[in-house]
Amino acid sequence: MSEDLRRRRRGVELEDAILRAAWDELTAVGYARLSMEGVAERAQTGKQVLYRRWRNRAELVVAAMRHHAASIADDVPDSGELRGDVLAVLHRMTRRFREVGPEVVHGLMAEARDLGPEFLSVMADVMGTILKRAAERGEIRTAAVGRRVATLPIDLMRHEILLSVGPIPENAMTEIVDAVFLPLIRSI
Template sequence: MSQQADKRRRRGTVLEETILQAAWEELTSVGYARLTMEGVAARARTGKQVLYRRWHNRAELVIAAIRQTTGSITDQIPDTGELRGDVVAVLRRMAQRLRDLGPDVIHGLMAEAADLDPAFFAVMKDVMASIVERAAARGEIGSARLSPRVVSLPVDLLRHEMLLTRVPLSDETIFQIVDEVFIPLVRTASAGTQRRECLW
């Protein structure tokens, strides 16, 4: 079958899955620094313009390929029965992804974060919002109506650690973020929010 005929037959989800598989293979073959849209297009036997219609740049393409291959945390948000356990589980998954992908890929993606659609970052914010809402429903915290900056703080701090170091992130670092920063802050902030709600 010719390349042109092959492109005519592949449409929608099938074509997208083929491209993402090619992107993953290219990433594992040449690394993030040497990955190009042209290289992925050639491996997927399609045109570069087909990639750009779906993803604005290589960072968006690589993130989509990673999520297709390794899964997304949104597929199964941790539910340990307590706020601390849920947040620790989320951060451990992020740390594990760093170990699996390697620092070069993570640092390359984060260096190009400014080029990403904000929707790519909203995923983890939504995960954290769900965890906080469950904690409020269980009565662990006074209210789930917290500042988005407070809700996303553990994820943001872990990303900061990823930028500063090229070594695996330890449980000690995760526990410090959760126990010394996030849990005290969210309890104070949620209590303050609850008091303000009562005034009205």
């Protein structure tokens, strides 16, 4: 066995290898057949190493998705207007949906109870940032709105994604923003 194969990986190096292995396993076998054992084997590590970092496969898959394609929270849209920012978030959600496919999204949603509260809070934080910027620009009176109002476009988009097996039509996104969200947020 070579020196490189015997060397123990730790920290970022190990986590990077696991997340790459999880993504590769996900694309090879799909969400339904993905197992912690399969990921561990592909990453050439023990299953217990995975469970020390992620409680279950749903958390591991979300981490692998964020590792493969940066989280929206890493680069919150700033187009200079509320409408453009919210549409940009919805477009990113649909790109992620196309990239991972309905089987993965539907599998994750079926196991959403296995995900920690931080799974959904990421998008609430993104919308909070967008609303704060819009309030600072004077587009809306306040960014201090309830979580349900702030995340309404995200929640409606998730609904579209969950019920969809094909691409999300552009008019669905513009209707969510123009007919539902903007009138509501501007009335507060």
